[in-house]
Amino acid sequence: MTRIYLDYNATTPLREEARAAMSAAMDLCGNPSSVHAEGRAAKSLVEKARAQIASAFGADGNDVIFTSSATEAAALAMAGTALQSAGIEHDAVLAWSTGDLPCNANGIVTVSKPANSTLQIANSETGILQTLPEGLALSDMTQGFGKLPVAFNWAGCTMALISAHKLGGPKGIGALVVKRGTDIAAQIKGGGQEMGRRSGTENIIGIAGFGAAAEAAQRDLEQGVWSRVSTLRDRLEKAIAQGAQDTICIGAKEKRLPNTSCLLTPGWKGETQVMQMDLAGFAISAGSACSSGKVKASRVLLSMGYSESDAASAIRVSLGPQTTEAEIDAFAAAWLAAHNKFRARAA
Known part of the structure; x- marks a missing residue:
């Protein structure tokens, strides 16, 4: 793989x-x-x-x-x-x-x-x-x-x-x-x-x-490399928004780094998402991890006023110059498939 x-x-x-x-x-x-x-x-x-x-x-x-x-x-x-x-x-x-x-x-x-x-x-x-x-x-x-x-x-x-x-x-x-x-x-x-x-x-x-x-x-x-990366980030966020309407893109209306998407799905722990995506072949991060290796609620999101539960339900996807359109589409498809299973279990 x-x-x-x-x-x-x-x-x-x-x-x-x-x-x-x-x-x-x-x-x-x-x-x-x-x-x-x-x-x-x-x-x-x-x-x-x-x-x-x-x-x-x-x-x-x-x-x-x-x-x-x-x-x-x-x-x-x-x-x-x-x-x-x-x-x-x-x-x-x-x-x-x-x-x-x-x-x-x-x-x-x-x-x-x-x-x-x-x-x-x-x-x-x-x-x-x-x-x-x-x-x-x-x-x-x-x-x-x-x-x-x-x-x-x-x-x-x-x-x-x-x-x-x-x-x-x-x-x-x-x-x-x-x-x-x-x-x-x-x-x-x-x-x-x-x-x-x-x-x-x-x-x-x-x-x-x-x-x-x-x-x-x-x-x-x-040479404008990061403008291309920001286009890929927007492509990812559009796919997530269309397929998972319960997911929040943190800071979507603010000026952001061209490569960073912080995605919060209430009730779906970030740690779980990271493990599921890792098994599917993708390396991403949870909202926050302390030095001991235990994943905690994101201090950043808590500081922004999110609840403890929501702050523990975020992932970070960060792209680079080597990231391709095909990779973004593959991740979006894998993540949305996992999201649909999560919603089916929660229903």
């Missing part, structure tokens, strides 16, 4: 450009902190990738601090702060913030004090986009970078989180992007790498893959 992957917001397939860059990096034996020729070659690779990411993200090269993930980047940015956030934020952000900013039924967050707040640019579960206020302290841009035409220098925030594996790069490498002049207290101290802001020998293989993936993602944006 051929598997169909529809969980791009969780992680993306590795781009060929990233694979090639990582393969080349494996042949370098130098430490980027060494002053000899081999060390300088490794350092040059790191700086090339930093420039690639900065260019794709609309930032300055020295503003990009490499970390092991966006989660580590959040800790680096937020440790010792008391930023406000909303309940729709990723756990990596909520671990360091208050979670008390108001979120309305459409998934839109109100920020009254930008300098003391963090706000994601796009929600990973619903795809709903936020308007970032000028002077915002921090924005989680992991889902937007590579899918949206966003430029850090024009976004109005002081810091941003990004991750390689959300745009076709490898897992285990992310970055904190900071506005020039921003003080960052190092959480990992030692050799003073990353301009003294994050010590530790650089993951040059991951960094090389990140840089190549960012460059390729920017090219995709310029």
Whole structure:
């Protein structure tokens, strides 16, 4: 059975450009902190990738601090702060913030004090986009970078989180992007790498893959790849709306990521849907899953005012540049068949 992957917001397939860059990096034996020729070659690779990411993200090269993930980047940015956030934020952000900013039924967050707040640019579960206020302290841009035409220098925030594996790069490498002049207290101290802001020998293989993936993602944006993906998303949602009138498409009337559909069918647990679709050959996600592996009601949907039962009855289908029309039609047919059986049992 051929598997169909529809969980791009969780992680993306590795781009060929990233694979090639990582393969080349494996042949370098130098430490980027060494002053000899081999060390300088490794350092040059790191700086090339930093420039690639900065260019794709609309930032300055020295503003990009490499970390092991966006989660580590959040800790680096937020440790010792008391930023406000909303309940729709990723756990990596909520671990360091208050979670008390108001979120309305459409998934839109109100920020009254930008300098003391963090706000994601796009929600990973619903795809709903936020308007970032000028002077915002921090924005989680992991889902937007590579899918949206966003430029850090024009976004109005002081810091941003990004991750390689959300745009076709490898897992285990992310970055904190900071506005020039921003003080960052190092959480990992030692050799003073990353301009003294994050010590530790650089993951040059991951960094090389990140840089190549960012460059390729920017090219995709310029070539309109994500406009094609949004057409596929709309095709899926139209099929679901015609065949399952009890199903709600969360945020359908809001500006969203071009690839994300959050589908809520009251009474039909998201966890059950994920398992049924997995057996049918499709990879999707439930509305929310905690680190222990137990599926819970979606905190995002609860924050938007949905009931506990409804918040546990959502799935996320997230597409990518490799997704085809045939795959969308196959998923819609399989999901609707399972939906009809669910309704027949519930009748």
